[in-house]
Amino acid sequence: MFGRRSLSAKALSAFALAAATIAVAPVFADNLNVNGANRTMNVYAPKNIEKGRPLIIQMHGMNQDAPYQQNAAKWESIADTARFVVVFPNGENKAWDIGGDKDINFLKAIINEMYSRYGIDKNRVYVSGFSMGGMMSYHAANKMGDMIAAIAPVSGGGGVNSPKRAMPIMHTHGTSDDVVNYNSTVNTLKGWVNAQKCSSNSQKIKPYPSTKPGSAASLEIWSGCTDNVEVRLLTIEGKGHWYSMDEAVSVNTSVEIWNFVKNYSLDGSSITPPAPAIVVPTNRDSIFNGGFDSSAVAWxxxxxxxxxxxxxxxxxxxxxxxxxxxxxxxxxxxxxxxxxxxxxxxxxxxxxxxxxxxxxxxxxxxxxxxxxxxxxxxxxxxxxxxxxxxxxxxxxxxxxxxxxxxxxxxxxxxxxxxxxxxxxxxxxDAPADTGKTALRGVQFVREQPASYAVFDLRGHRLGTVELQDATEAETLLRAGYTKGVYLLRGLKGEKSFLVPVSR
Missing domain, CATH: 2.60.120.260 (Galactose-binding domain-like)
Structure with a gap:
């Protein structure tokens, strides 16, 4: 029933394009010995995570690595709220073995290690990946579907090759992808739809979500599949070969993935409904979670x-x-x-x-x-x-x-x-200019003098002055310092400001 489709050499060679560089926070890789080889991965687990929680494995694209994918997908706040473990493995030579068992064995070892370390629920292991990592997700669905509850590839496809069970799939792809062709990948995805005997009449939601009229995303759902799984295609109009996190014009891919995969388990049991995921907005003009009310999300x-x-x-x-x-x-x-x-x-x-x-x-x-x-x-x-x-x-x-x-x-x-x-x-608003200070526009009168350290603009501390009125600053500095600009820094948390001294 499950026919074989191979990936084209052209699609694979396209992954040789150099990845763009993104600055990320320093991360520390965990080591794992797999069949005598040292393999590495980045692991994110919420503090004091309970046993029996899900695991998501998300794989990077070719010529990328685990820190790159971790920074691009931003799973941490979702995992903190919904309480699950996320692993970002490193492929050898920044690539994945999408035809053999080398990385299949790596994924199996990760699952066992996370069970040993955190007591994860082996019935709720989900595999996802970007680009070649998406291809590896499909390869895992074919080779170890009895260990994976659902997959969620992004911008990378893979054919059907005798999987061990019907697989829930959430595939995300941009229509302007110039590395992995959108139309070709959609046709491959429909091979899974046919093999899993899904209904030929799909449900289409455009725009998606329907509550966002200007969204560039649309969602197609094939239901009625074998074992009641669903196959979903999340399309982002005009999106290139990139992991979409832009909620302003489309969707947060990681949130969409979690909201899909969380519905599936190998034993058919339902997951305890998590609290809504905390999604940190980007491009914001205010501090998010500045009160640290429940977690350090966004910091x-x-x-x-x-x-x-x-x-x-x-x-x-x-x-x-x-x-x-x-x-x-x-x-x-x-x-x-x-x-x-x-x-x-x-x-x-x-x-x-x-x-x-x-x-x-x-x-x-x-x-x-x-x-x-x-x-x-x-x-x-x-x-x-x-x-x-x-x-x-x-x-x-x-x-x-x-x-x-x-x-x-x-x-x-x-x-x-x-x-x-x-x-x-x-x-x-811009501070009022007293005419006595520059750049800071500081203005104050105190009941008691406050101590200020005096620095030159190279950061050298030169002395201390006592100020009760901001207008005194230039006069006091002129008495002891040469012409120039000086930084006054309050010793008890008062505002710092700059003072020009003329002669």
Missing amino acids: DLQLHGDASAVGEAKDGKYQLDISAIGTQNYQVQLIQHDLHLEKGQWYEISFDASAGAARTLEVNVEQHNDPWDSYLTEKQNFEIGTTSKTFTFQFQMTAATDTNSRLSFNAGAATGMLTLDNVKIVKT
Whole structure:
């Protein structure tokens, strides 16, 4: 009944195109010995995950790797909410054995390892992949369908070759794919529809979802298949060879995959309905989950060099425990990216912070990708004490509009505990110009003087001044410093600002 269809050499050779580079957070691969070979994978498991939860294995395209796919698909927030494990395996030489058993054995070893490590539900193992990883998904459906509850290939097809059971399939593809032809792959998918005796009358939803009139996506569903499985084709009009995550114009592919595969298990049992997946919006002009109410979703802890730290959302705050530091502040870095900053707009950033012992915390707003240029005139440094206080600063976005900028808390100056909460970024009006200060437009009068450290624009600390009124700044600096521009940084969390000194 299940006829054989082979993949064309042309389709396979197209995968030799070089992959675009995406900057990702550092990840640590797990090692797994498979038939005497050392294989690697990235594993994401929600903290304290319960036993008996599903497993998703998602494979990268040719000339790509596990970190690339992990960054592109952004499964973490979905897994945190729905409580399942995600594995991103690395293919040898950045490719997959889609004709033999080498990588079939690797997938089997991953399933057994995740069962040993996390007690995953072997009846709810789902396989997905992009491009050649999608082809590998179909190969797995043919070779080990008795171990996989459903597959969800993206932009990569594969023919029917005597699978061990009827397979639920969710296939996603863009109509403008110039690497794996859309029409050819759809015809191959219909081979599965016919082999699994699905109804020839499909249901079509366009646009998809129907609640989004401008969506470029459409969904075709073949039901009535053997063993009550479904075959689905999610088409994205105008999409090229790319993993779609753009909900503004189409769909979040990872969310669609989860919402499909979660309905299937090898033993036919129903899965405990999960809470709705937390989807972090991209291109946003506000901080997402700045209150750390239930998790650290949308925040990434990055460690560089010899730095060592662990962080978690606990009791509605983010607690960072730093055990080793490097030579730079950014080597322990908590970031949130996908922020939209408009050229010319002023912003105010605020946050609550405390520490186990007094320390300095550097805060930056910057590009998310190389060369990570800062959008601040000077990186902000705050003196954090053992009692939680609110810290704020303002800045103007003078660079070109950036839809994927990031806020960075650079905590590599000291070891110990650091606690953050109530992180916000809001648009604000330009500060009033007092005529006495420049670039910051600072204006204040205090009941008691406050201490400010004086820095030159190369970051060298030159001394300290006491200010009660912002208008005093230039006069006080003129008495002790030469002509130039100086940064005044409050020693107790007051706003930093620049002061020009003329002669």
